[in-house]
Amino acid sequence: MKIGAHVSTSGGVQNAVNNAMAIEAECIQIFASSPRAWAFRPQDSGSVDKFLNEIGNIPVFLHGSYLINLGGDPELLQKSIKSLIDHMNAAYQLKAKGVIFHCGSHKGAGFKAIFDQAVNCLETVLDETPKETLLIIENSAGAGGQIGSQLTEIGQLISKVE
Numbered sequence: 408m409k410i411g412a413h414v415s416t417s418g419g420v421q422n423a424v425n426n427a428m429a430i431e432a433e434c435i436q437i438f439a440s441s442p443r444a445w446a447f448r449p450q451d452s453g454s455v456d457k458f459l460n461e462i463g464n465i466p467v468f469l470h471g472s473y474l475i476n477l478g479g480d481p482e483l484l485q486k487s488i489k490s491l492i493d494h495m496n497a498a499y500q501l502k503a504k505g506v507i508f509h510c511g512s513h514k515g516a517g518f519k520a521i522f523d524q525a526v527n528c529l530e531t532v533l534d535e536t537p538k539e540t541l542l543i544i545e546n547s548a549g550a551g552g553q554i555g556s557q558l559t560e561i562g563q564l565i566s567k568v569e
Contacts, residue, residue: 409433409466420450420501421457427465434466436507439497442473445486447493453502467503470495476511477525478554478561484524487511488531495536505541510554510564518560525554526567533568 411434414426420437427435440447450458471494476488493507513521533542544561547553555561 411435411466413437413470415485419454419457420455421461424458424461424465427462432465434468436468436470437503438512439469439494439501440472442470442513443554444501445472445474445490447490447497449493450501453494459502462502467501469498469501469503469506471506473509475508477528478511478513478552484528488528491528493544494536495532495540495542498540499537503540507541507543507545509545509547512552513554515552518554521554521561522567525564529564529568 411427411432412430413436414423414430414432416423416439417498418438420439423435429522437451448490474491476483477487479487491506491508494508498504508527529542536542544555544564546558546561547554547556555564
């Protein structure tokens, strides 16, 4: 078993290494860009190179944007797909295992109403990103209307995605 934590990348992704070592993390989760903004800012190549040279064998996971919503309207859905693709590509660049994200909200429409849309979104992201990078659905706290607040919902999404 490995124990780790979400560590800061403030000042550049390379700083995550020192933050991980300071707490003796055996694995880490980081943000590749601001989780509260649609605009994705890629890491500069110097920071990426330094990170890759120093991280060693510590498993790395990225956390996606908090704005992602697989149950959103068409505009929000396109932004969500782009954000997930950007994060998956960043994960590949950083040799991270995968991207962890929340699915968003069905906004009262119900899980069944947005199910096919969510599956199509996941399939699009997986079709357009490196196969080595995992797309990991994180369960939500269960507040009203959250997609994936029940493990059965996550299981249904996973089993339908091709």
